[in-house]
Amino acid sequence: MPRLKGHHRTFYKHRLPMRLAHWVSAVCLFILLLSGLQIFNAHPYLYWGSASDFNAPWLAIDARNTEQSGIEGQVRLYGHSLETTGVLGLSGGEGGNADQRAFPSWLTIPGGRWLSMGRSWHFFFAWLLVINASVFLIWAAFSGHLRQLVPTRADWLGFGESVKDHLRFKHPTGEAATRYNVLQKLAYLFVIFGLGSLIVTTGLCMSPRMDTVMSDFLTFYGGRQSARSIHFLAASGLVLFVVVHLFEVIVTGPLNNLRSMITGHYRYRTDTNHKEKHDD
Amino acid sequence: MTDFTRRSIIKALAGTGGLLTLTGCDSLSRTPWFTDILSSGETLSDVAQHAITPRKGMAREFAREDISPQFRQNGSTNPQTSEYRKLAANNFKDYVLKVGGRVKNPMNLDMAAIRALPSRTQITRHDCVEGWSAIGEWTGARLNALLKQVQPLPGARYLVFHCADEYGSSQSRYYESIDMEDAEHPQTLLAYDLNGEALPIGNGAPLRLRVERQLGYKMAKYIMSIEVVDSFDNIGGGNGGFWEDRGYAWYAGI
Numbered sequence: 263m264p265r266l267k268g269h270h271r272t273f274y275k276h277r278l279p280m281r282l283a284h285w286v287s288a289v290c291l292f293i294l295l296l297s298g299l300q301i302f303n304a305h306p307y308l309y310w311g312s313a314s315d316f317n318a319p320w321l322a323i324d325a326r327n328t329e330q331s332g333i334e335g336q337v338r339l340y341g342h343s344l345e346t347t348g349v350l351g352l353s354g355g356e357g358g359n360a361d362q363r364a365f366p367s368w369l370t371i372p373g374g375r376w377l378s379m380g381r382s383w384h385f386f387f388a389w390l391l392v393i394n395a396s397v398f399l400i401w402a403a404f405s406g407h408l409r410q411l412v413p414t415r416a417d418w419l420g421f422g423e424s425v426k427d428h429l430r431f432k433h434p435t436g437e438a439a440t441r442y443n444v445l446q447k448l449a450y451l452f453v454i455f456g457l458g459s460l461i462v463t464t465g466l467c468m469s470p471r472m473d474t475v476m477s478d479f480l481t482f483y484g485g486r487q488s489a490r491s492i493h494f495l496a497a498s499g500l501v502l503f504v505v506v507h508l509f510e511v512i513v514t515g516p517l518n519n520l521r522s523m524i525t526g527h528y529r530y531r532t533d534t535n536h537k538e539k540h541d542d
Numbered sequence: 543m544t545d546f547t548r549r550s551i552i553k554a555l556a557g558t559g560g561l562l563t564l565t566g567c568d569s570l571s572r573t574p575w576f577t578d579i580l581s582s583g584e585t586l587s588d589v590a591q592h593a594i595t596p597r598k599g600m601a602r603e604f605a606r607e608d609i610s611p612q613f614r615q616n617g618s619t620n621p622q623t624s625e626y627r628k629l630a631a632n633n634f635k636d637y638v639l640k641v642g643g644r645v646k647n648p649m650n651l652d653m654a655a656i657r658a659l660p661s662r663t664q665i666t667r668h669d670c671v672e673g674w675s676a677i678g679e680w681t682g683a684r685l686n687a688l689l690k691q692v693q694p695l696p697g698a699r700y701l702v703f704h705c706a707d708e709y710g711s712s713q714s715r716y717y718e719s720i721d722m723e724d725a726e727h728p729q730t731l732l733a734y735d736l737n738g739e740a741l742p743i744g745n746g747a748p749l750r751l752r753v754e755r756q757l758g759y760k761m762a763k764y765i766m767s768i769e770v771v772d773s774f775d776n777i778g779g780g781n782g783g784f785w786e787d788r789g790y791a792w793y794a795g796i
């Protein structure tokens with residue numbers, strides 16, 4: 263039951279299993295991304311197909327020697343090269359002492375070049391994320407939480423309006439803010455079922471042992487190197503999601519949002535005119 | 543509190559938190575009890591892969607047109623030990639593979655004897671732990687046929703491959719090991735040909751292992767002897783292989 267508190271009410275928005283799953287996922291995604299970049303650094307080139315055509319990666323993050331300015335970090339995307347010295351390809355230290363590494367040490371776990379340790383981190387937290395997601399999905403399916411994420415007819419009818427509102431950074435207030443809006447629902451469904459299943463299956467496709475039973479997936483993705491590329495792109499998609507997610511958290515009241523994801527309680531202002539008149 | 547100061551405080555907190563986390567991850571990476579916990583993930587992967595996929599499951603075989611134009615030469619590409627230089631100088635005519643340890647019938651085989659063993663040719667994908675893949679056509683002696691001849695004693699669990707190359711800053715001997723399940727697998731070969739020609743030195747001449755359901759570091763090159771053992775605790779660093787002694791998983795299925 264909502265509790266009256268002046269003209270503010272608090273609402274129990276996030277149940278405990280949901281909050282736990284959220285924070286476990288947050289920690290796992292953070293570590294998976296940074297240990298993933300450590301693994302990427304071991305061979306900072308991406309290809310399409312089954313095998314690597316070393317002459318034609320579609321993405322390369324490495325260093326090149328130039329006559330004018332010596333060694334430079336670069337990102338090459340389909341042959342188009344961009345100098346990125348200091349961050350990508352070449353970073354840390356000064357000039358000649360800089361490290362030739364795709365992602366800089368402050369973006370990888372561990373910081374230094376250490377593939378075996380990066381793999382240990384990556385696989386441990388991959389298991390943790392998969393177990394966490396499985397438990398969450400079972401709970402969500404039985405508790406009715408998952409149904410909350412499915413857009414209703416009214417949601418679809420208001421889709422255009424919701425897009426416009428998001429673009430103008432206009433967000434639901436009052437009672438409406440206690441429910442997920444349609445773009446939010448679609449984003450969560452896309453991340454969990456779209457990117458989530460994509461990143462897990464492309465990850466498994468990189469395993470030569472699992473490939474003995476995953477030939478359909480491999481064919482679907484276009485081969486192991488394609489699976490590796492899609493794994494990287496899906497991770498990039500998750501990064502984009504987190505950026506937008508954090509942006510929305512901040513513009514819709516960071517402390518209130520943070521509290522609701524820690525204690526479950528979300529505070530909102532009642533929006534009926536009747537109430538406001540009385541409270542004022 | 544103004545929005546501006548609130549924002550800068552959050553920013554500062556997030557920044558410090560991020561840095562502390564990363565420094566924390568680095569020191570945890572050097573903490574034995576923590577890395578023991580971390581490596582349980584790899585143990586779980588090993589168990590899961592064996593539970594989900596069949597023992598005799600076959601690695602995919604490709605068509606001729608899929609073969610990589612150049613099969614990358616990685617790790618050691620030209621061993622410098624005098625023993626190996628002598629063999630290479632004579633085009634491996636004096637090469638003898640020693641097979642011993644916990645077997646009923648130890649054997650010494652020269653290249654002619656190895657080439658006379660039941661063989662197999664397969665076009666498979668080689669996956670390096672670094673992330674790249676290459677496709678090549680391998681011809682070699684079937685390891686299960688050799689095992690039948692040497693007859694492992696009851697209790698024998700692993701095959702250890704001792705190599706000619708000294709690798710890395712420590713310049714220690716490369717070695718690797720696999721279990722009986724992989725040794726008996728029909729695609730496990732002692733390969734002597736690559737793409738229809740004698741195996742180049744860069745790819746492991748005269749003999750390299752093919753274990754198609756694992757990563758490249760398991761596929762020892764420059765094999766000099768095979769030792770059948772009950773345990774590899776007392777070999778090298780005790781972890782079953784050169785890279786395993788440096789933190790990589792013994793079962794390299796992913």
